[in-house]
Amino acid sequence: MSGRALYVDGVSVVFDGFRALNNLSFIIEPGELRAVIGPNGAGKTTMMDVITGKTKPTAGIVKFGDVDLTRLDEPRIATLGIGRKFQKPTVFDALTVFENLELALKAVRGPIACWKWKLAAEQRDRIEAVLREIGLSERGQDLAGLLSHGQRQWLEIGMLLMQEPELLLVDEPVAGMTDQETEHTAALLARIAGQRSVVVVEHDLEFVRALNCKVTVMCEGSVLSEGSIDHVQNDARVIEVYLGR
Amino acid sequence: MRRLIILGIALLLALLPALNLTGLGISDFVVTVVGKWLCYAILALSIDLAWGYAGILSLGHGAFFALGGYAMGMHLMRLIGPRGSYGHPVLPDFMVFLGYQELPWFWWGFQSFPFAMLMALLIPGALAFLVGYLAFRSRITGVYLSILTQALTYALMLAFFRNDMGLGGNNGFTDFKELLGLPLNTPLARALLFWASLAALCGCLWLGTSIARSKLGRVLVGVRDGEARLRFLGYDTLQHKLFVFVLSAMMAGIAGALYVPQVGIINPSEFSPGNSLEAVVWVAFGGRGTLVGAVLGAFTVNALKTWLTSVAPDVWLFVLGAVFVAVTLLLPRGLIGLLEKRR
Ligand SMILES: Nc1ncnc2c1ncn2[C@@H]1O[C@H](COP(=O)(O)OP(=O)(O)OP(=O)(O)O)[C@@H](O)[C@H]1O
Numbered sequence: 001m002s003g004r005a006l007y008v009d010g011v012s013v014v015f016d017g018f019r020a021l022n023n024l025s026f027i028i029e030p031g032e033l034r035a036v037i038g039p040n041g042a043g044k045t046t047m048m049d050v051i052t053g054k055t056k057p058t059a060g061i062v063k064f065g066d067v068d069l070t071r072l073d074e075p076r077i078a079t080l081g082i083g084r085k086f087q088k089p090t091v092f093d094a095l096t097v098f099e100n101l102e103l104a105l106k107a108v109r110g111p112i113a114c115w116k117w118k119l120a121a122e123q124r125d126r127i128e129a130v131l132r133e134i135g136l137s138e139r140g141q142d143l144a145g146l147l148s149h150g151q152r153q154w155l156e157i158g159m160l161l162m163q164e165p166e167l168l169l170v171d172e173p174v175a176g177m178t179d180q181e182t183e184h185t186a187a188l189l190a191r192i193a194g195q196r197s198v199v200v201v202e203h204d205l206e207f208v209r210a211l212n213c214k215v216t217v218m219c220e221g222s223v224l225s226e227g228s229i230d231h232v233q234n235d236a237r238v239i240e241v242y243l244g245r
Numbered sequence: 246m247r248r249l250i251i252l253g254i255a256l257l258l259a260l261l262p263a264l265n266l267t268g269l270g271i272s273d274f275v276v277t278v279v280g281k282w283l284c285y286a287i288l289a290l291s292i293d294l295a296w297g298y299a300g301i302l303s304l305g306h307g308a309f310f311a312l313g314g315y316a317m318g319m320h321l322m323r324l325i326g327p328r329g330s331y332g333h334p335v336l337p338d339f340m341v342f343l344g345y346q347e348l349p350w351f352w353w354g355f356q357s358f359p360f361a362m363l364m365a366l367l368i369p370g371a372l373a374f375l376v377g378y379l380a381f382r383s384r385i386t387g388v389y390l391s392i393l394t395q396a397l398t399y400a401l402m403l404a405f406f407r408n409d410m411g412l413g414g415n416n417g418f419t420d421f422k423e424l425l426g427l428p429l430n431t432p433l434a435r436a437l438l439f440w441a442s443l444a445a446l447c448g449c450l451w452l453g454t455s456i457a458r459s460k461l462g463r464v465l466v467g468v469r470d471g472e473a474r475l476r477f478l479g480y481d482t483l484q485h486k487l488f489v490f491v492l493s494a495m496m497a498g499i500a501g502a503l504y505v506p507q508v509g510i511i512n513p514s515e516f517s518p519g520n521s522l523e524a525v526v527w528v529a530f531g532g533r534g535t536l537v538g539a540v541l542g543a544f545t546v547n548a549l550k551t552w553l554t555s556v557a558p559d560v561w562l563f564v565l566g567a568v569f570v571a572v573t574l575l576l577p578r579g580l581i582g583l584l585e586k587r588r
């Protein structure tokens with residue numbers, strides 16, 4: 001795969017005088033799986049907001065390959081190949097599970113094109129493959145509103161897969177999941193990574209360990225420490241602000 | 246099944262003017278009144294397309310209806326020709342009365358039927374595009390958008406009341422003589438207008454259904470329930486909202502254009518905010534987000550209104566209010582929800 005790297009360099013976001021991000025810098029290599037941890041309010045979600053165009057940075061550079069993301073809006077960044085799973089799962093309750101995936105499927109987006117669009121056989125196969133992958137094969141025709149919390153999280157991940165993004169941003173995928181569901185999700189994410197870059201924000205350290213990847217620790221809007229899970233767990237500053245509590 | 250029921254009802258309705266023409270017990274009044282309801286049904290359908298699917302609650306759709314009506318009215322005025330009371334060969338009576346020497350530029354072309362019909366589509370469409378673009382781009386949604394559209398129709402009403410607009414002031418247009426060479430006050434003209442309205446309603450219903458069943462329909466539901474989320478999936482929702490809003494305004498414009506020759510008059514009161522609110526009540530009553538429900542709502546509420554205004558004119562508005570409250574409390578999915586539950 002070609003693959004583009006994500007550069008975040010010196011990014012600051014200020015909300016009414018409050019620095020949610022403070023000179024944040026990191027690089028995600030093509031195909032890399034990266035975990036981001038940090039205490040509540042560290043700015044992890046805000047970091048994703050900046051990358052996906054929801055929030056414009058007050059200062060700094062955000063680049064995907066050589067494209068400047070700070071100049072683009074959400075739909076353009078999404079079509080560029082950056083997908084996002086939200087902390088609070090947001091699927092379309094009034095549509096079926098299948099239709100949710102179909103909406104996310106990498107295909108036409110404009111109004112008239114959508115009106116004329118027909119689902120091709122191989123696209124149907126792809127949706128069904130993703131349904132199997134997220135363990136919802138039996139639920140395709142059910143309304144998404146009827147799913148359990150864990151199933152909604154998976155549907156969101158499934159929607160990410162349908163977009164075939166180069167870079168996935170996944171915000172707290174296992175919050176509120178049972179141990180078994182968590183295990184399943186870790187396996188799913190590990191399988192996805194390698195073909196694409198994935199950034200996972202998570203509080204659950206067991207889960208992060210299972211991901212077996214480089215970890216970035218954020219605190220008060222900047223990077224506090226970076227390295228293997230063992231490295232950051234033994235970093236004195238990390239222990240002080242986060243793990244030690 | 247559903248398609249067959251709709252086709253059956255449409256055929257039954259199409260019989261009404263035929264029975265009237267052949268003198269088989271359907272009065273002129275019934276043909277005119279039901280013809281009007283058909284136009285209202287198109288208006289309701291257009292509102293449902295924007296509100297029921299994309300969640301754009303316009304409280305000013307009556308303005309698009311009235312603009313379509315005015316375009317048709319201008320054509321009908323031009324066709325009067327020298328038959329007006331002042332006998333001027335070109336200028337409509339109100340212009341002669343106000344001392345106009347020549348036809349204002351924006352009246353040019355309206356003597357042509359195709360041009361006037363095009364304007365009945367394009368003027369509401371262009372206004373919807375402008376208002377929609379400005380509002381959606383600034384992320385004006387929900388109640389604010391509703392208030393904005395309500396203000397729009399109110400402002401237009403005030404503007405059209407003015408004599409110097411060159412559009413007939415508070416009297417509007419009336420005393421129409423003919424359309425497409427056919428004298429208006431004849432059973433045949435009434436029948437043809439009725440059928441044209443019925444055909445337009447069926448056409449709009451078909452169009453709406455085709456959108457609702459397509460991926461665009463599901464994108465619009467996404468806009469209604471989670472616009473921000475949809476944007477992260479790569480949909481530039483501004484485009485979809487504009488598309489459906491403009492299309493909906495054009496449908497309302499057609500409805501107005503068909504309405505005016507049937508009722509024989511168009512004046513600024515057609516822009517009054519109450520009209521737009523009433524049309525939203527039809528949709529809510531019938532069941533929003535179903536298209537067929539909007540049509541059903543327009544028919545039942547207006548049938549109720551026609552009946553009540555003759556037997557109890559004083560209480561009609563209270564009944565309307567009571568019906569609306571009852572439906573919102575007891576039937577959140579409207580009449581159509583009730584029918585579907587029964588089945
Ligand atoms: N739109 C906003 N306006 C003002 N303050 C904001 C806004 N968004 C986030 N913040 C603040 O910025 C800080 C960082 O928030 P953020 O949601 O990025 O944290 P987080 O690391 O994702 O935390 P959590 O682990 O709780 O999800 C918080 O203090 C939050 O209150």
Ligand SMILES: [Mg+2]
Pocket residue numbers: 044045046087171
């Ligand atoms: Mg967060």
